[in-house]
Amino acid sequence: MKNLKLSIASVAIGMLALSGCGQGGTPDAPAEGGDSKAAPEYTVNDKADVSDSKTLKAAKDAGELTIGVKKDQPGLGNVKAGSDQPEGFDIEIAKMVAAQLGFKPDQIKYTETVSANREPFLQQGTVDMVVATYTINDERKKVVDFAGPYYVAGQDLLVAEDSDIAGPEDLKGKKVCSVDGSTPAQNIKEKYKDAELVTYDAYSKCVTDLQSGSVDAVTTDDAILRGYAKQYEGEFKVVGKPFTEEPYGVGLPKGDKAMRDAVNDALQEGMDDGDWKKAFEYTLGSTDGVDMPEIDRY
Numbered sequence: 001m002k003n004l005k006l007s008i009a010s011v012a013i014g015m016l017a018l019s020g021c022g023q024g025g026t027p028d029a030p031a032e033g034g035d036s037k038a039a040p041e042y043t044v045n046d047k048a049d050v051s052d053s054k055t056l057k058a059a060k061d062a063g064e065l066t067i068g069v070k071k072d073q074p075g076l077g078n079v080k081a082g083s084d085q086p087e088g089f090d091i092e093i094a095k096m097v098a099a100q101l102g103f104k105p106d107q108i109k110y111t112e113t114v115s116a117n118r119e120p121f122l123q124q125g126t127v128d129m130v131v132a133t134y135t136i137n138d139e140r141k142k143v144v145d146f147a148g149p150y151y152v153a154g155q156d157l158l159v160a161e162d163s164d165i166a167g168p169e170d171l172k173g174k175k176v177c178s179v180d181g182s183t184p185a186q187n188i189k190e191k192y193k194d195a196e197l198v199t200y201d202a203y204s205k206c207v208t209d210l211q212s213g214s215v216d217a218v219t220t221d222d223a224i225l226r227g228y229a230k231q232y233e234g235e236f237k238v239v240g241k242p243f244t245e246e247p248y249g250v251g252l253p254k255g256d257k258a259m260r261d262a263v264n265d266a267l268q269e270g271m272d273d274g275d276w277k278k279a280f281e282y283t284l285g286s287t288d289g290v291d292m293p294e295i296d297r298y
Helices: 004-021 054-062 089-100 115-124 183-191 203-212 222-231 257-273 275-283
Strands: 065-069 108-112 129-135 144-153 155-160 175-179 196-200 217-221 236-238 246-253
Touching (some): 054 065, 054 257, 089 108, 089 246, 089 257, 089 275, 144 222, 144 257, 155 183, 155 222, 175 183, 183 196, 196 203, 217 222, 257 275
Parallel strands (some): 065 129, 175 217
Antiparallel strands (some): 155 217, 155 236
């Protein structure tokens, strides 16, 4: 996945620019992600044949595709006060994929997932797929399947605006907050053992602790952290020194190869026809210098 550093830097620049005046310099841009233009619309593929997939066929017969998403991550998967509809890049990816599979927007049911319950929800059939900043790794592949990746992020740190933490090497003796069952939490536990790890079931709780001074840093993928830095402009900053690669994939039930192939095809089609670009620009900013990832058809 070429130009990862350039990709991350571009997202950083885009998100910082958004925090000042909105994408493209529009003063009336919404407070969270994207710009003032209308949300993308994705053409529903009425001829999609999902009969080979047990999961998708059941969803089609029921007239509803259930997708697990985050609801507390600005710019990626979030529900604003006064609304009941999630929004963000993950949500747009979910809509894009669903359309390619033949599901209309009103046939999508969004179910909130947290990092610790993504695998159980897929295993138990609570959701048909998960689009929730879900990092692909070999351990998870033992119990669920993945399509994608649809984006590659990098683990970073969110700190107070006046913090002197400049990277993971400064975490010795510091309290670092992340989410139960997440890859970033595991990375801190294994690679930065001098840090004191605090975990919750949602990043929003970590941010609350950072506001109160109960923790010194919040760690997860850079795209998530930039959403929070933007939401709390002037309070927090992203260190901007990513120390991992985190490929986001669409989580799927284990063993439904037909579904994995169909979702991979849907992602590829969205990248080829410009829908992926529309989704990114609407939620995270300019795609200048951002490379779309290569689909891993394992």
